[in-house]
Amino acid sequence: MAATRMVVIGGDAAGMTAASQARRRKGPDELSIVAFERGRYTSYSACGIPYWTGGEVDGPDALVARTPAEHRERGIDLRLGTEAVEIDLDRRRVRTRAVGDGTYEWTGFDHLVVATGAVPRRPAAEDVPGIDTDGVYGVQTLDDGEAVLDGLGRDGVRRAVVVGAGYIGVEMAEAMLRRGLDVTVVDRADQPMGTLDPDMGALVREAMEGMGIAVEFGAAVREIRAGDDGRVRAVVTDRAEHPADIVILGLGVAPDTRLAREAGLPLGEHGGLLTDFSQRVRGHDGIWAGGDCAEVFNLVSGDTEHVPLGTHANKHGLVIGTNIGGGYATFPGVVGTAVSKVCELEIGRTGLTESRATAAGLRYATATIESTGRAGYYPGAALMTVKMIAELGSGRLLGVQIVGREGAGKRVDVAAVALTAGMTVERMTSLDLGYAPPFSPVWDPVLVAARKTAGKLRE
Amino acid sequence: MAATRMVVIGGDAAGMTAASQARRRKGPDELSIVAFERGRYTSYSACGIPYWTGGEVDGPDALVARTPAEHRERGIDLRLGTEAVEIDLDRRRVRTRAVGDGTYEWTGFDHLVVATGAVPRRPAAEDVPGIDTDGVYGVQTLDDGEAVLDGLGRDGVRRAVVVGAGYIGVEMAEAMLRRGLDVTVVDRADQPMGTLDPDMGALVREAMEGMGIAVEFGAAVREIRAGDDGRVRAVVTDRAEHPADIVILGLGVAPDTRLAREAGLPLGEHGGLLTDFSQRVRGHDGIWAGGDCAEVFNLVSGDTEHVPLGTHANKHGLVIGTNIGGGYATFPGVVGTAVSKVCELEIGRTGLTESRATAAGLRYATATIESTGRAGYYPGAALMTVKMIAELGSGRLLGVQIVGREGAGKRVDVAAVALTAGMTVERMTSLDLGYAPPFSPVWDPVLVAARKTAGKLRE
Incomplete structure (x- = not known):
């Protein structure tokens, strides 16, 4: 009898935790596991990037909880640099493309784990001209972290503008302060931390100003201006022009569900995959989803929401891996807990x-x-x-x-x-x-x- | 119509919180409040004594949450230096003795709050000869704290022995370390922190030794030896003699319920007053008890226990004061939470x-x-x-x-x-x-x- 095959799309927390947990419960003779990851890292802590770029922690290796080699030693057929490009639900197979040579391949599955994560929100170039200027960085992958550090290492970088004052924005503001830069945070909302009520957000704003962070709230970014050298020079809002040698986009992330959408899998109103308590995609036996590409049930509000947090992704992975491995586990939902710090x-x-x-x-x-x-x-x-x-x-x-x-x-x-x-x-x-x-x-x-x-x- | 009279025995957390809360709900025309306290302080934090004697916080004023004058301003007839010596349940009155001139007086009540606190456990002199030697201190009242500081101020004090390795013992060990003394902790138990399982207590022991605290466990104190000057010189256990210039007794406390026992109020197996959910003494309308003299219901074990902690005392006081004040409040019980630190x-x-x-x-x-x-x-x-x-x-x-x-x-x-x-x-x-x-x-x-x-x- 051929082994059951589990295919994982996405090599970060949810996907690789699912793979590891399933492997812990079933050996290679019972279950073969193939995992596709388009990048070169696995099981890393994106949440650590602000502390790495701020110089508080080493990176990128310290942020990797389990390396590709460790996963392979545990009997997971991990394929880095391999991007999933299509899910064929009828024939239960996934099409991949090798990032290196561009070759395509189909891989069949009995169980599919969709753990495609999230993509940083980024204004379109038609809405914010200059958004793709050299020196404007997102903060989502370890490669992004590396890019920010390269940007910081350039000559004459002393002014940072952080666009967006949510978790990642305020954490990156601290990171830039730690690097000795003048920091300005801009956000179209009237207060930082949109996950707080405005009266509590106002306390965060006051504290940020007390730390010497310049802030402009209630103003949208209109343009990113470049200098003659093609590098970023300023961030222009409705009301002001903020000189900038480096710009960090901290606008949050959206579920990366292009593949799932094209395959016809059910998405919620926040764009994430909808699952049941076992993390099975609703109505699809053998298709599982977890982590930043999935929505989670909020026990207090009674509806689903998108909460991209490593702690949920790890729990989802554990639940998925346990269930694929023949056990029983559920993720009952969240209550919307989040913590953060700025200095x-x-x-x-x-x-x-x-x-x-x-x-x-x-x-x-x-x-x-x-x-x-x-x-x-x-x-x-x-x-x-x-x-x-x-x-x-x-x-x-x-x-x-x-x-x-x-x-x-x-x-x-x-x-x-x-x-x-x-x-x-x-x-x-x-x-x-x-x-x-x-x-x-x-x-x-x-x-x-x-x-x-x-x-x-x-x- | 004469005002209802509330009499409080004990001027610390439970008693004075009850008085303050009742006063908040009822003015002097409705409720007269008399509070007896045998000492000279009110509403103080005995839990702060280790940090005061360790030099981390100022004392004793900083440890007083509300002074006698503040209580009096709020319309509480507070009588310091006044010890309650008898409760007459039949005639609903309390007999007091003025510590200063020894005069006795009866005071009638409609509501009586028994908040007599706890007394430090102290071996009898026949069991541990020398226990009353000069230089041996308990740690319960602010006067005790003052005495410890006086003791520390003497010439040539460089070795402290702490008897007992529960919360107060380990906290006082830290305090003595902070004062630069050589510290030895002795306890008849095999591990410190008897409120932990032995395997967890062993971790505390290891950590204490790592801090340079000498320990002797599983040994009872047999004698306190004095020098020719009458001051403490050594603590003698079953197995060893520990030189000591100052000795701290950290053997825990027992409910101070002599008055209640003599009055025939119900006591539990740990010697504390038994109350119902409203903090009314069981079976006795208008008689209330709270704080360190009362037992508390443990929601997990289903029985009562003695947990002398300021946080419970404050809650008891609030519940009693609310109920006497015409409101409704209950104390459902504890789950046995405690936190502490040693360095x-x-x-x-x-x-x-x-x-x-x-x-x-x-x-x-x-x-x-x-x-x-x-x-x-x-x-x-x-x-x-x-x-x-x-x-x-x-x-x-x-x-x-x-x-x-x-x-x-x-x-x-x-x-x-x-x-x-x-x-x-x-x-x-x-x-x-x-x-x-x-x-x-x-x-x-x-x-x-x-x-x-x-x-x-x-x-």
Whole structure:
């Protein structure tokens, strides 16, 4: 009997975790595994690129969790420089093109894992003339990281403009600051961090300005101007011209689902593949999807969204590999947790913002409090602002946003678990959270927020 | 109509929070509030004493959350230096003695709040000769802290022996290290931190030795030896004699319930007052108890225990004050969360240890993992060890213990919420916890532990 064949498209977190996990459960005589990756790296941490380009961590090798050689040693037929160009669902085969010599090949599959990841959003050249100018960089792959470092190494680079003030934008702003550059961040939104409510985003903005980052919000980029040498010279917005020797595009990413769309696989309203709880593509036995090319179910809002995060991609891969390997695993969904930092500022969020809650048809109360992360008298105690949102009537927690210094970011984890459990804020007021002066005031900031929110609900 | 009278015994967290909260809800015309405190401080953080004596924080004023004057301004008739000596339940009155002039007085009440706190455990002089020698200090009140600082200020003090290696013991060991002393910790248990399983306690022990703290475990203190000047000279155990210029007793505390016992109020097997969910003393309308003199219900074990922690005391006070003030509040119970640190080492625990689980009639699986608290490549990533315990059959989380460096301690909060929600470890494997390289690896250590524990449950 011939072995079952598993074909993986995409050699990063979701795809290679699926491959590794399936291999752990089934040997080569039972399951053959072929993985296609168009680049030259596997299983790498794109999330590490800001710290690599900022000089805090080495790269690119340190960002690779498992090398191609390691995957091959584990019995995975990994083909680098090989791009999947077509999925033929009827004949259950994938067509690939070798990046090197351009030769095409068909490979049959019993199980197909679509893990094609995401592509950075990039304005079209007709919308923003000059967007392809030398010195304008995206930040998605390790090759992008390398390119940014090359750009930084050029003579006379001292002014950076970061376009986009989401996670990647603010992290890259920190990276450029660390490189000693003058940094300007521009975004068409009125505040940074669109995943926060505007009142919390305003705190991030203030902190960024305090770090010496110039910001222009509420302004769209109109043009990237080049100098006579063809290299970037300035970023022009509705209102201003920002001189720039290097430009970083931090506009977020969109699911890379061209192949899936052409094959007729179901996509959600955010452009990502739709899967069931087992990460099987909806309605397609033997076709699986995970990572940045898939949408995820949000347990709080009850709809799907696109959350490109390595932690989800790894979980998806584990679930897919377990299921293909004959086990049983599910990914129940997310609650929308994300953490980030800009220099000393930590930002955490989970659940729904006010606008998301309203869009989901929910009515709510909110409360915002300030508290130290340690006992007020303990050295290093610094303020954080916690905003909590809870449903009217049920009193159920809907979301938490935290902006502050040390200890602020990961404090949203408590709320993430409470959201998962469908806990009310009233119940949260008496949560038994760890207390000792170096770690928390007697009332943890999350508890203080819960108390105030519970009070609002009673009004 | 005469105002209802609320009498509070004990001027620290539980009692004064109850008084303040009741006052917030009812003015002096509706409710008169009298509070008796035998010492001279109110609302102070005893948990801060190790950091004060270690020189990290100022004291004692910084450790006082609200001064007597502030309480009085809020309309609380606070009587310092006044010790309650008898509770007369039949006639609903409390007898007090003025510490200054020894005069006695009766005060009637409608509501009585028993918040008498805890007393440090201290061996009897017949069991440990010399225990009352000059230079032997307990650590419970701000006056104790003052005494330790006086002791440290004496000439020639360079060797400290800490008796007891629980929370207060290890924190005081750090404090003595910070003061530049040679530190020895002795405990009759085989490992420090009896609230951890021995395998996790062993990690704390190793770390303490690595910090240059001398330790002797599994040995009882037999005698405290004094020099010719009457001051402490050595601590003698079963096996050794440890030279000492200062001795700190960190043997934990017991509920201070002499008054309550004499009045016939119900006590639990740990010697603390038994209350219902509203913090009313069981079976006694209008009699309330909270803080270190009360036992708390453990939601995981299903029985009551004594957990002297300021965070519980504050919550109890809030619940009592709300209820006396005409509102409605409850304290549902604890899950046994505690965090601590010794120098750079962080220790967190929540739920049941193996022995507690066994004592509760539960069968379980355990798993222990090592992981970094940040992405492995991110600067400062340091290892932590996470042990997880889950019930066979149901798969329900029973407990988590974490020992490690930065970010280890408060990570138990995630497990504390999961315990509160009765979550299974299988469900925990897909929790949406915050991920970014400076905050966590793609698999948070708690998730790694949950995965391994879930695997054990399937075996």
